[in-house]
Amino acid sequence: MTKRALISISDKAGIVEFAQELKKLGWDIISTGGTKVVLDNAGVDTIAIDDVTGFPEMMDGRVKTLHPNIHGGLLARRDLDSHLQAAKDNKIELIDLVVVNLYPFKETILKPDVTYADAVENIDIGGPSMLRSAAKNHASVTVVVDPADYAVVLDELAANGETSYETRQRLAAKVFRHTAAYDALIAAYFTAQVGESKPEKLTLTYDLKQPMRYGENPQQDADFYQKALPTEYSIASAKQLNGKELSFNNIRDADAAIRIIRDFKDRPTVVALKHMNPCGIGQADDIETAWDYAYESDPVSIFGGIVVLNREVDAATAEKMHGVFLEIIIAPSYTDEALAILTNKRKICVFLPCHLTLKRLAKWKQSTQAWLVDFLCKTKMWSKKVQLTGKW
Known part of the structure; x- marks a missing residue:
């Protein structure tokens, strides 16, 4: 038949x-x-x-x-x-x-x-x-x-x-x-x-973006899955322009840095981060000066860290970053001259195509056989609103 x-x-x-x-x-x-x-x-x-x-x-x-x-x-x-x-x-x-x-x-x-x-x-x-x-x-x-x-x-x-x-x-x-x-x-x-914010069922779907060389530690297997519609300003929606494949810890650090800089969109800002902890944040009227402030915050801890900028990287800023060992540089764009300077030293350069936004974002925490979901605070905390208790 x-x-x-x-x-x-x-x-x-x-x-x-x-x-x-x-x-x-x-x-x-x-x-x-x-x-x-x-x-x-x-x-x-x-x-x-x-x-x-x-x-x-x-x-x-x-x-x-x-x-x-x-x-x-x-x-x-x-x-x-x-x-x-x-x-x-x-x-x-x-x-x-x-x-x-x-x-x-x-x-x-x-x-x-x-x-x-x-x-x-x-x-x-x-x-x-x-x-x-x-x-x-x-x-x-x-x-x-x-x-x-x-x-x-x-x-x-x-x-x-x-x-x-x-x-x-x-x-x-x-x-x-x-x-x-x-x-x-x-x-x-x-x-x-229909604007349903608390549906009775969550239907989540993620695509395998990249198998990892290893996880948080060398003996662990790991993979990187991205949301099927990664429309938010995130490492999952970014495009890698240069350098070696991102590691598990690279992605965690990059995500943490991007989450911080989301709150700073009005002025040129640079965030430096290492091992999930910020080690410098600089804000100025131009991105080169913002880099100077971020670097001067802690020129020791920034070594081997991640830097994320909320403005285009120009040649002058790239020259300064070129002299520092950085794992990853993340920015919305790079001039041709800046990219040539940074890629010459084989730094990992990442392009984030989306605009910064204070959109209401969900934060997920896994518990045994369940997820906890809350939303990131949209309120900015400025120094004049913060009261310190104790001696510093």
Whole structure:
């Protein structure tokens, strides 16, 4: 019996080559909408989805795969005669491979001019349904949500005529992580739209940004995950311009320094920090003088530390920092001359693309099997409002 694959994707990267190899292995391919157009134009023979369902795609593509002929073909257990008989009685042909990736909801809501209607229209319904059906029946069905897995699937099909159970189970796990994260983003978007500050459920999703060489100590494993929508002024949203890969402790220190400088946006300010403790803060009418003040606060402790600035780094400031051993320099921008000076000494330079803000930020503390959430104080404490008790 000829095996059948269903391909319906938004990210077309690598799909033509994948489909061509499937055809060489004797597979039939069912496809939808834009995916079918791409494959047909590349000379890959495909079966239209409406030839399988008996219904045309309708409602601007909202309804095309939500049909028993699709989900019956995905969910039928091959080890149960009753399932196979039900498929036969209802003229449902089995589907052995599903390749689906979802409407770009995240990319859509990140657009500065996105409308609510655009966001809603980019909520995929049929895609997650097919992925979940195939993943549930991974004992028999191979499901692919990530183009990075095309090669391993093709290799196993070419070598053995089918994928291994271990591969199908691994791909199913990836699908459930993917759809859970997708739904979490949608939930977060709608929660923000209605202004709900204390939802009864928190749906958090984070992406692996970087495996760490080690954790807080050399004997510990560690990884760096970033919020799926890292829109805040943070180390997770920054771009590294130069230097070696950031370490676990680099990231902790950088985060602490950025949290401090968030409170100083009106005047040029420099914060120096080492081992999670500030060792100097300077503020002036220009960034070079602010650096001088921060450095002079403690010229010993700043050695090997992190510096964050809230203004562009110019050549004069870079020359002064060039003479001090610093692990990381963080700034909203650098002049070409400044970057040339700093990178010549292989300092780690980081670019923070977001503007400073006093937006209400959540602070998370982990307890056993739980999270405590509070919000950073927005009130600035100036010296004239602070009363010292005791002798200093």
